[in-house]
Amino acid sequence: MPPESPKERAPSIRDVAKLADVSHQTVSRVLNDHPSIRDSTKERVLAAMAELSYRPNRAARALVAGRSHTIGVLAARNAQLGPSSSIAAIEDAARAAEYYVITANLNALDPESIRDAIDHLMSQSIEGLVVVAPQVRVFDALASMSIQVPYVSLQSITVTGPRALSVDQIEGARLATRHLIDLGHREILHLAGPQDWIEAEARMRGFLDEIDRAELRTHPPILGDWTADFGYFAGRELSRGRDFTAVFAANDQMAAGLLHAFRDEGVNVPGEVSVVGFDDIPLAAHFWPPLTTVHENFTEIGRRAVALLLEEVQGTDEAVETLQTLPRLVVRESTGPAPGRPAPLPKRY
Structure with a gap:
């Protein structure tokens, strides 16, 4: 031949x-x-x-140079749309720095599954690791492991060390709750995320802090699962006996389900009930009504994660900007004055 x-x-x-x-x-x-x-x-x-x-040939070059130019990402498979945007930003920032990205999605959150995912990434000769799996048990498992490469974690409450990036989600939840209080709402519910998620705990804490600060009645938070389906189910149930005028949902997907359920049940938003979400996913501006929500700059978070990681991988002295980012409130048409209350003067958040 x-x-x-x-x-x-x-x-x-x-x-x-x-x-x-x-x-x-x-x-x-x-x-x-x-x-x-x-x-x-x-x-x-x-x-x-x-x-x-x-x-x-990447493999051949890595063998010769002793460098793979590859970053690993450990992610929860059921991550919200918001955190998934951080993963896309990590890939973009890594590509700009001429690094490849390999992602291991966790199907389960038991220690063995987490260890298997880390072992898979390490077998690809990664030079660094970014953790985008904000559950308590993931960080507990990582703390018990000896990870031989630099790693950065995206956390949700406070920066706990040089390897952590933090978003002040407590303040974001306070912004959302304070907005509803400023509109005259006094009976406010919280549709929370799963208890094991650090983000859910932080957002619930911010909500409760602001409710306590305003000396309002505390309704038990409703524990959800981040999905629009759960938000729809909760909205249908809540519509049967309304002792509230506003709901702060811990993410935009659950808020979307709430809006759908309230519309099906004939509940006017925001005339009868106001709804606030969290994350400001791209679709939030196109819900009906467009959703008031807390904006997180996921692109910037991903960029900083890669910058912080490569600073350690490459041994550079370049300082990464502040490791904590502040969210902001984006006011749209899903929130309005509490029934029977005059419209307040506009505020800046």
């Missing part, structure tokens, strides 16, 4: 060398940005690579 031509197989480093009329060692030096290569030679090699659509 005749040998394969470059058209019939993936081009190799020797194909590039032949087209550029250089040795394959010269091509290797160009790939590794060796300072001894003349600019004219480098341009000729790069042009040959482009013409042949040559892609360097």
Whole structure:
């Protein structure tokens, strides 16, 4: 059989060398940005690579250089849409720094599953790890493991060390609750997230702090599961006996389910009940009515996570901006004055 031509197989480093009329060692030096290569030679090699659509073999380069240029991401499979935006931002920031990203999604949260996911990532020779799985048991498991690469965790309450990025979600929940109080609402419910999630605990705490500060009656939080289906179920149940005028939902998906249920049950939003969400996912502005919610800059969070990680991986001295980011309230049409109350003067949040 005749040998394969470059058209019939993936081009190799020797194909590039032949087209550029250089040795394959010269091509290797160009790939590794060796300072001894003349600019004219480098341009000729790069042009040959482009013409042949040559892609360097990552595994081979990692073996030679001892570097994989790969970051691992440990994520909860049932992560909300908001945190999933952080993962996309991590991939974009890593790509800009010429790093690859491998993600391991946790199907279960038992110690064995977490350990298996970490082992899978480590088997890919990752140089660093970002943890986007904000459940208490995940951090408990990580604390008991010896992780041999630098890692950064996206946490939700306070920064607990040099490896943690934090979003002040307690303050975000306080902003949402305070907005409803300023609108004259006195009977406010909280549709909370799952108890094991650090974010859910932080948002519940902020809600309760603000309710206590205003000396209002505390309704027991309703424990949800982050899904729009649960929000719809809760909304249908709540519509049967309304002793409230506002609901703060711990994420936008559950808020979407609430809006759907209230519409089906003939409850006017915001005329009879106001609804606030959390995360400001892209669809929030297109719910009906458009959702008042707490905005988190997931793109910035992901960018900072990669910057912090690469600072440690590469041993640079570049300072990463503050490790805690502040959310802000975005007021839309799902909130209004409590029934029987005049419209208050507009406030800035």
